[in-house]
Amino acid sequence: MLLKKIIPTVVIALGLASFTSSAVAAAIVYTDRGLFEGALQNVIIDDFSNDDYDFLNTDVVMKNLSAGSIGYESTYFGAPDWNIVQNSGPQVDTLCWGCNGTGMIILDDTTIGSADGVFGFGLDIIGNSTGTPYDAFVTYGDGSTENFDLGTGAKFFGLTSDLLIKTVHFGLENAGTTNNGNFTVDNVTIGNLRSTTVPEPAPLALLGFGLLGLGLARKRRN
16 A cells, blocks of 8 residues: 555656756857757858958948848957958958957847847857967856856857857956957857757656556545
8 A cells, every 4th residue: 555655656756857857958068060060950150251341340340241140349449349350361251359359249139049149159269379368258148147268279169058148258257358369260150959948758758647646546545
């Protein structure tokens, strides 16, 4: 008799535990572009190859010409209008803010996502020749923030989050600005969630069996 009372309770607990495991996930950082893009759908890549860019561009021009209507603003030199798109040399078709400066990418009004931002954001960091460590200071759609240490040197930085990514400031910790760095980026990428997170069939089945078992146990008791 005791076993009959325990089994439905255990099954319900297992079902609820499995059900809650599908809750909102924490932000995931990617250092590999292939893995990052594999987690997304509706991928848009802004590679700064639009011939209408000038060498020096305002934030309005940047948004109008960028793929996906991504926003760019300088935050040290001539903020927000000192956005340099290099159109010659070894770093052709790349963006820098100064070039020795800091800047912010704005994702609340792109062609995908929503006013709260996008699910996935990434970019290629071409390099930081002065060796000054940079941070990516992320503001999520709910207003919360997080710092990510980028260190120095060339790398790929990608981020996905169910909270949606609204803005990303590249500079010192907590959106600090500086001109002690030659921070150049390329292939800014945004994308949507590949598949919507929904409760899995197995947890729902467990929950159903648990409720059924509890009902039978009550019926027998009565």
